[in-house]
Amino acid sequence: MIYAIGDSHSDGTFRGIPGTTHKCIGAVTLKRVGYLEDTLLPEWLAKWDFQPEDYCVFCFGEIDSRCHIKLQLENRPHISLHDFVSNWVERYLLRLSTLDTGPACKCVLSVVPPTTVARSGGYYEGPFSVRGTDEERVEYAQKFNELLSSGCQKYNLLYLDVYSRYKDERGMLLEEKSDGGIHINEQSAVKELLLQLGMLTLET
Secondary structure (H helix, E strand, C coil): CEEEEECCHHHHHHCCCCCEEEEECCCCCHHHHCCCCCCHHHHHHCCCCCCCCCEEEEECCHHHHHHHHHHHHHHCCCCCHHHHHHHHHHHHHHHHHHCCCCCCEEEEECCCCCCCHHHHCCCCCHHHCCCCCHHHHHHHHHHHHHHHHHHHHHCCCEEECCHHHHECCCCCECHHHECCCCCECCCHHHHHHHHHCCCCCCCC
């Protein structure tokens, strides 16, 4: 069984794939769950009875990329994008490495491609509004994924790269594979990746 936990992308990315269960724990950021003192993830993980053949996929980071990095860069111009993101990612992966998932293997979902400002409409106003141009948010997502990929090797975590399968030529979320907003809504490439990593079998 694959257990996906995180923000709303834990639902959108894995919906309808046999052998998976998913839990959205709210509009929670990668930055938040990286703090050792934050108890949200341990409390939710304790509700699942993991078996040796199971996988636990952590799905965070899109909110950070869409809403928060631009403001951080504007408010602290002396710190680079790399320094901001590497600090958050390092703390996040270190935290995941300490979480108790029993015998289940841990896996990290890439940040999904950003949605264009034009397609975001009025659905994400207020604290979850899009901040930054399309090009800037592509840069943010790619930086997150660069560091997540290398960090997963460091911490012996699996890395599930959906970004490369769902981006268009600009690095944005493919409209025809989206829900019209920020989420993946066509899971064939996700299932293919899970099969390639051995997380699913053809019999699932």
